[in-house]
């Protein structure tokens with residue numbers, strides 16, 4: 001999983017794409033510029049990603065899942081490399097040949113980390129299809145390994161940037177989008193990387209079905225109130241707990257690895273659920 005760059009938790013990890021992160025185009029502002037930009041102007045646009053990829057140890061099971069044919073059905077695209085999302089325009093179609101079919105309720109989890117809670121949710125609700133997207137290869141491998149060893153038929157895993165993926169999907173496509181314990185980007189100069197921002201929420205909301213949910217949670221207090229302000233003021237979304245309020249963790253959301261770590265450090269936990277009007 002990408003270690004949060006503001007933390008010193010994983011001193012053995014090696015940043016691999018800092019340069020890319022610093023020179024890429026801000027996916028949010030690129031939206032605005034896309035139609036008017038010229039090749040010359042593009043050179044000066046900077047992408048700001050919501051993640052920073054870091055090289056961390058891949059265990060044997062994760063490596064097996066990324067290479068052995070029996071896990072291939074879980075992996076939508078090449079799980080090594082930069083997460084090429086070319087050709088992924090329809091998440092429902094990924095389940096056309098599975099027991100649930102393409103019309104079943106659909107959840108997209110963004111940034112599942114090592115995948116434990118994502119797989120637990122998918123196993124608990126076999127009639128719902130679950131797509132997870134992550135940029136961290138060891139996490140993708142571990143998640144595919146768990147799905148395969150449990151024989152889940154309602155899971156697909158994508159390697160890549162969720163913002164880019166969402167832009168490629170149809171409108172009104174996904175019933176639930178969940179974002180659990182996104183990188184908090186604690187330093188002020190990094191706030192622009194926070195996933196929950198008005199620009200990125202426009203991209204998320206567009207692909208939600210009417211009445212569909214966006215569910216997020218964080219253990220970082222500043223980000224919790226930031227999320228509340230962004231989301232409460234976002235036209236087209238309604239806070240399920242009433243404006244200004246957080247919601248109790250619903251029973252269907254298992255505790256995640258990052259959540260446990262936050263709680264062990266004395267952090268609180270704040271959940272938010274919004275429906276699309």
Ligand SMILES: C[S@@+](CC[C@H](N)C(=O)[O-])C[C@H]1O[C@@H](n2cnc3c(N)ncnc32)[C@H](O)[C@@H]1O
Nearest residue numbers: 001002050051111113134161162181256257258
């Ligand atoms: C702090 S971790 C939390 C992981 C997990 N949800 C948990 O609670 O244990 C955030 C994860 O989101 C992933 N991530 C951040 N931005 C992403 C994006 N735009 N697309 C896909 N994954 C992303 C990171 O790679 C990282 O693994």
